[in-house]
Amino acid sequence: MTNLHFSLSEYERRMNATVDALIRKGMHGVVLFRQESMYYLSGYDTSGYTMFQAMYVDIDGRMALLTRSADRIQSRVTSIIPDIRIWLDHEEASPTTELREMLRDYNCDSQTIGVEYHAYGLTGQRAIAVNAALEGFCTLIDASDLVRLVRLVKSAPELDYVRKAGELCDAMLDVSIKHTRPGNTVKSVYGDMMQAVMRGGGDPSASRWPMGAGESAVFCRYHTGDEIIQENDQIIFEPAAAYRHYHACMMYNIVTGQVNPRHRAMYESCAEALESCQDLLRPGYTVGELYAAHANVFERRGYADAALAACGYSVGISYPPTWMDWPMIWPNNPQVLEPGMVFFLHMILLDDRTGVSMCLGETAIVTEADCERVNHMPRRIIQA
Numbered sequence: 001m002t003n004l005h006f007s008l009s010e011y012e013r014r015m016n017a018t019v020d021a022l023i024r025k026g027m028h029g030v031v032l033f034r035q036e037s038m039y040y041l042s043g044y045d046t047s048g049y050t051m052f053q054a055m056y057v058d059i060d061g062r063m064a065l066l067t068r069s070a071d072r073i074q075s076r077v078t079s080i081i082p083d084i085r086i087w088l089d090h091e092e093a094s095p096t097t098e099l100r101e102m103l104r105d106y107n108c109d110s111q112t113i114g115v116e117y118h119a120y121g122l123t124g125q126r127a128i129a130v131n132a133a134l135e136g137f138c139t140l141i142d143a144s145d146l147v148r149l150v151r152l153v154k155s156a157p158e159l160d161y162v163r164k165a166g167e168l169c170d171a172m173l174d175v176s177i178k179h180t181r182p183g184n185t186v187k188s189v190y191g192d193m194m195q196a197v198m199r200g201g202g203d204p205s206a207s208r209w210p211m212g213a214g215e216s217a218v219f220c221r222y223h224t225g226d227e228i229i230q231e232n233d234q235i236i237f238e239p240a241a242a243y244r245h246y247h248a249c250m251m252y253n254i255v256t257g258q259v260n261p262r263h264r265a266m267y268e269s270c271a272e273a274l275e276s277c278q279d280l281l282r283p284g285y286t287v288g289e290l291y292a293a294h295a296n297v298f299e300r301r302g303y304a305d306a307a308l309a310a311c312g313y314s315v316g317i318s319y320p321p322t323w324m325d326w327p328m329i330w331p332n333n334p335q336v337l338e339p340g341m342v343f344f345l346h347m348i349l350l351d352d353r354t355g356v357s358m359c360l361g362e363t364a365i366v367t368e369a370d371c372e373r374v375n376h377m378p379r380r381i382i383q384a
Contacts, residue, residue: 114143166374168241232257251361
């Protein structure tokens with residue numbers, strides 16, 4: 001299998017952990033719809049999840065895939081799935097019926113079967129169709145978190161890919177600093193940064209990067225259009241690099257011209273908040289405690305109104321439309337940190353009263369001791 005990015009023993013380890021989770025939950029098997037789950041367990045790599053496809057995993061560790069003819073070859077070449085079935089496109093096609101018959105072959109009738117409902121490939125319409133096709137055939141329960149929790153702690157080979165993504169982030173940062181100049185457009189800088197990822201052997205990230213200048217520097221979502229960078233401007237960047245679909249992210253501003261005193265005070269707050277969070281990015285602390293550390297700094301410095309209700313999230317394997325993964329870093333999240341988890345911590349201040357923004361974020365691995373930063377944001381205002 002020339003298109004597998006991990007060893008067979010690594011896939012076996014992941015499957016064993018998934019089977020253990022199935023047994024603990026009392027399930028006979030699980031139907032997966034998240035492409036991240038399929039890639040994690042089998043190597044299967046496609047963008048075809050925008051149409052109906054499903055992968056079944058049972059308590060014996062067996063896998064079966066139902067997909068379309070467009071993925072007939074790709075599913076075979078990129079994965080270790082032994083049983084690949086094709087549903088054919090036509091006006092009266094019923095892939096959910098074919099899913100039921102595939103499950104019948106795996107003795108799922110009258111069993112408890114999990115469904116990965118929280119999946120971008122499983123639209124509301126498709127979920128209704130799945131439920132209808134399996135009604136009376138088996139008992140369905142929501143298993144959206146089953147594989148997500150298994151893959152929350154990354155293995156050593158996975159962390160190597162996260163580190164590579166972090167290196168690509170550092171390369172993009174250098175490119176953005178070089179090309180953010182008055183008279184250039186934001187999108188031209190975006191293009192130069194994307195070239196750095198591609199030249200480094202990376203993948204397009206799972207989301208479009210939020211970037212903007214002027215009034216758009218208080219946005220934290222991608223938007224269409226473009227801005228010309230001015231002599232005295234603030235440009236916001238939130239790019240990510242992906243390597244073998246593993247992500248590392250960063251967030252920052254570049255200021256042109258004179259540094260506004262507000263920028264300096266906001267930056268100092270962001271830097272303190274980030275350091276406070278990274279100090280707690282250790283085993284035994286909770287995700288909610290990370291949020292509290294960030295919120296305490298901003299409240300003490302008088303920026304609570306400009307802060308957001310979350311300050312980061314887990315990252316790892318992601319497919320479009322987003323690189324965000326769970327758990328989110330928000331108040332009272334009880335998830336306990338463990339070595340091998342990876343988090344993007346972003347400290348964001350967007351003051352729409354003054355039109356000033358300042359942000360600072362980077363990605364780090366939880367270790368037994370101090371966290372390991374995989375990309376490296378300057379601890380000073382970046383001035384072009």
